[in-house]
Amino acid sequence: MSVSRPAPISFARRWITIALPVLVLVLAGGDHLLQVIEGGIIVQPGLTPFTLALGLGSLAAAVALLTGRRIGWLFAISIVGWEIVAWLAQWQAGTPRFVGMTLLGISALLITSREVRAMYRDEPGP
Numbered sequence: 001m002s003v004s005r006p007a008p009i010s011f012a013r014r015w016i017t018i019a020l021p022v023l024v025l026v027l028a029g030g031d032h033l034l035q036v037i038e039g040g041i042i043v044q045p046g047l048t049p050f051t052l053a054l055g056l057g058s059l060a061a062a063v064a065l066l067t068g069r070r071i072g073w074l075f076a077i078s079i080v081g082w083e084i085v086a087w088l089a090q091w092q093a094g095t096p097r098f099v100g101m102t103l104l105g106i107s108a109l110l111i112t113s114r115e116v117r118a119m120y121r122d123e124p125g126p
Contacts, residue, residue: 014068017116021076021107022062028083028100029058054079054086065111073111073120080108 032055036048061079064072087101110116 014119017110017113017119018065020103021080021111022065024103024107025058025062025065025076025079025083028104029055029062031055031100032058032086051086054082058083068120070120073116076111077108080104080111084108 032051036052036055057075057079061072061076065076066072084101084104087097087104090097091101
């Protein structure tokens with residue numbers, strides 16, 4: 001019994017599918033880095049190392065997602081999850097950012113969709 005592989009997805013379709021998650025990761029990463037540079041951490045001042053790591057990780061995840069490799073997709077999923085946790089913590093602290101949380105939620109749904117999972121799955125060897 002042979003396993004049928006889906007037809008390859010064109011570059012344009014891949015870009016359209018992952019454009020929003022990449023944009024959101026870049027914007028969230030930039031936001032975190034600006035918070036660190038300005039010294040005004042919204043949640044708590046003691047979270048500077050976490051915010052810095054999350055900002056750099058978000059930017060790296062955006063680049064990794066563009067590589068088309070499974071490890072980049074896994075990294076992007078984990079960073080989006082941590083981003084959602086951070087933004088929910090901001091909401092709990094009394095500084096909700098609803099647009100950002102909404103975009104992160106949509107990004108999480110997009111990169112975990114069946115089509116995107118198929119784009120990034122490991123192909124079996126010959």
